Amino acid sequence: MKTDQSEWVSRAGKSALVASVLTILLIAYGSWVRVSGSGLGCPDWPLCEGNVIPELQGDVAIEFGHRFLAGITMILVIVTSFFAYKGRTEDMLTAKLIFLALSAIFIQAILGGITVLTELHGMVRLAHLTFAMLTLGLLVSGAARSLNIKGISMPTPKRARAMIIATLFLVLAGGLIVGSGESSGCPGLPLCDSRSSNAALLFHSLHRIAATLLVFVFVWTAFQVRKNGAKGFTWIISLVIASLALLQFSVGISAIVTDLPQSLRVIHLALAATIWSFVVAQFNLSLKGESQK
Numbered sequence: 139m140k141t142d143q144s145e146w147v148s149r150a151g152k153s154a155l156v157a158s159v160l161t162i163l164l165i166a167y168g169s170w171v172r173v174s175g176s177g178l179g180c181p182d183w184p185l186c187e188g189n190v191i192p193e194l195q196g197d198v199a200i201e202f203g204h205r206f207l208a209g210i211t212m213i214l215v216i217v218t219s220f221f222a223y224k225g226r227t228e229d230m231l232t233a234k235l236i237f238l239a240l241s242a243i244f245i246q247a248i249l250g251g252i253t254v255l256t257e258l259h260g261m262v263r264l265a266h267l268t269f270a271m272l273t274l275g276l277l278v279s280g281a282a283r284s285l286n287i288k289g290i291s292m293p294t295p296k297r298a299r300a301m302i303i304a305t306l307f308l309v310l311a312g313g314l315i316v317g318s319g320e321s322s323g324c325p326g327l328p329l330c331d332s333r334s335s336n337a338a339l340l341f342h343s344l345h346r347i348a349a350t351l352l353v354f355v356f357v358w359t360a361f362q363v364r365k366n367g368a369k370g371f372t373w374i375i376s377l378v379i380a381s382l383a384l385l386q387f388s389v390g391i392s393a394i395v396t397d398l399p400q401s402l403r404v405i406h407l408a409l410a411a412t413i414w415s416f417v418v419a420q421f422n423l424s425l426k427g428e429s430q431k
Contacts, residue, residue, distance in 0.1 A: 143228030162274065165267075165270050177254070179199070218239075239280065298417075308348045320337055330342055386410065
């Protein structure tokens with residue numbers, strides 16, 4: 139039986155959605171690898187201790203698990219790209235987004251290898267995180283545009299686009315703190331104190347000020363959406379973003395006052411990736427809503 143174009147597009151959307159979830163898990167797992175000190179559990183690449191499958195124990199098991207999950211995610215993105223290619227006549231934009239996601243995840247994998255070969259160089263780790271977020275954003279965009287989800291009426295595409303830019307800036311500012319080795323460089327709250335270096339003062343201040351402002355924007359947007367009588371998915375996605383942002387803000391503060399425990403650092407990045415995915419979805423659905431008017 140011949141599969142029509144719309145069915146291929148639908149398959150691409152569903153596959154992209156699953157790949158998005160796996161990418162969030164992969165980002166969280168990568169954070170666990172970092173905070174547990176397991177980044178060089180496999181000191182070589184693409185093999186691990188010279189083997190395709192090493193002896194799985196300790197740091198080796200943790201790092202190899204990260205690579206295994208990355209491989210599974212990449213395979214799923216390849217499958218998603220096949221579906222998108224088959225449905226390209228029906229929806230070329232989705233196909234382009236998925237193909238870009240495929241390119242981004244290949245670059246991310248290479249950067250992961252370079253991270254190991256450079257013995258966890260900070261700026262390479264930042265680039266690795268950047269392409270992980272880019273991959274996630276492209277997959278979410280492909281899913282939001284191709285799945286049978288009705289567009290939303292608020293916020294406007296212009297505001298939603300601004301929130302995307304601000305969210306990405308905040309995530310990468312956090313990545314810069316980690317990449318520069320200044321994670322624990324600002325123990326004071328709400329501001330850094332005399333123990334902080336100039337670099338820590340700059341990076342942490344940018345991150346904290348931007349986080350505070352963005353949480354306010356998310357909560358205010360949800361309030362405005364509700365005030366204007368929006369219902370259904372328009373209200374739900376704004377509420378979810380605002381709620382996650384408040385939770386993320388609380389986790390960030392808790393991490394500082396409890397001396398950055400590993401669990402909270404992993405949760406902090408996992409929430410960042412989740413918020414990023416919802417903000418990207420909101421933008422794409424606002425564009426869809428605009429086109430449906």
